[in-house]
Amino acid sequence: MMSWDFLWRHTGRAVIFVTLCGLTFVVCFPLVWALSTSLKPKTEIFATPPTLIPKAPTFENYAALVTGRQQYFQSGGQQVDTGATPAQFFTRWFLNSLVVTLGSTLISIVVSTLAAYSLTRFRYWGRTFVPYFSLLGYMVPSIIFVFPLFLMMVRLELTDTLLSLVLGYVSITLPFCMWLMWAFMRSIPIEIEEAALVDGATRMQVFRDVVLPTALPGIIAAAIFAMIVSWNDYLFGRVFLNSLDNLTLTVGVMLFFEGTHVDWGLLMAACVLMTVPMAFLFMGLQRHLVAGFGAGAVKG
């Protein structure tokens, strides 16, 4: 006979398991459905009953996006206005997103790491409250920043350039990255830097050989944050950019909805391609987030 304790423990586990399964399903289903739709030929997309696994999988949607084939968009039985179509610009937008994301992340990381090092290691007025103020800035919704920033970009004659977007993203990611790095740097024991100084290293050598490798998990966390914000942003891209050549993926993909005809297969393929880089990045880097953080540096 099973004891109550036994039952209780196993029911508890079962409940947790089922809940987690449910949550996983809710989170993953849209992604799975997008992937499924992107692999279906047009005839199958609206088929009833809907199929989760395409009967006749095709990569024609992806091929169209990657090669920017115009005629594909016009096929499918209906004649849509010729001229520029979103698919033609897809690779360009992808590249733009990549440039803007990497650019803003690089600037944010370099500046925030150096700033955090300075804030935690040198004594000067304001070093105690600057980190908290920087966090305050992040708590304000970015819609409040976007128009003042836009006006500044107009003054600087940077509107409709990728540089404007890079600067815009830096303005929202840098404060948080700095706060993150500041919190991280504080946890790095100062003795290991002093040991390096006594060993004969210069300040820059200490920073390069000792601080940076120890701070790497923090840097990766900050970089992931900055990349996700920049890659997924719609608002700044929408406001700052207008010529088709300069759009980023998020803004560009919205154009697939324009007009009377929505090519769902194409749209879903674009979404999948947008998701993939971030997903792989995250999977590749996440083990660095916790691995070997400061372990064994001091005490026992």
Add this chain to the structure above:
Amino acid sequence: MEVSLEAINKSFGSVRVLKDVSLHFPSRKFVTLLGPSGCGKTTLLRMIAGLETVDSGLIRFGDKVVNQLAPRDRNIAMVFQSYALYPQMSVRQNLAYGLRVRGTPKAARAEAVERVARILEIENLLERRPAQLSGGQRQRVALGRAMVRKPDIFLMDEPLSNLDARLRITMRAELRRFHLDLGATTVYVTHDQLEAMTMSDHVAVMNSGMVQQFGTPAEVYGRPANLFVAGFIGSPPMNLMPGRIEAENGVPVFANEQSRVPLRHLTQRLQVGQHVVLGARPQDLHLASSTDEASAHGRVWVVELVGSEKLVDIDLGGKRRIAVQVRADAHVREDDPVHVRIDPAQVHVFDASTERRVFEAA
């Protein structure tokens, strides 16, 4: 390389952590800065290392004033309390780092690392990371990192405090041997008097930012310069009894309600009526069989067996107790009435107002 400190002052904010500290560490000697936590000993060590600025005063290595020199230009090595190994480098890289940043050729670097690893018996650990080492092994790597460069001055900040008791005893002897083999001047910081007494050539006892006494361990133990040193050095701690000087047949006598001790050897140094504190180590006190040879009387309050000895706490009345150390086979039981013999030649007398030792006539 000898190290001189001349009138060193240092404040953190409004707190004065070092007050006019002057010390001279002879070349190739093992010198210990000993004191309770917060006495400024670590700050002083960090100043010698160049990790802390000096408010006023001079630090000299030999004849050279080093106040403005960066740590890297002082040719020193330091072992930190927390070891401070570079977490992402292997033991080999940890040991070689100092040589690498100083531009030592690769072959010479490898040779030096091998040599140190052999001495410290850590050859089999060279490819490991600090996280994979035990406390004692980390300690050795930290020592090795300091030894590998052949420094003029070896600084150690409580390097044994994170080790367990047994390992600490072995490491004490090893550190002393390393010092002799290295031939560098060693400055060692600790709050553990046993470490200071066993390892050092000279001890600087510090308290509240000032040097209380500087001398050999024997001097510091045998002739403590003031009440602080008397109470701090020695285990079990010295008995300290306040009293007054009275005269008896022209000889000054220490007297309080519980005891009387003639102090013939201090005749020239004491005045009648002077308030003094009499210090006597438990090891220097004896239980007497008869009343006439005894200087104090009381009742056994508690007996503690400490290995080969017994520590007898004796209640003298008036809430005053003294400790007497006797052999373990002595027959003493709680509540026994006892007599304590205080040998005048073995006591230390301190002026109660200045807290300084009353020295015997030269």
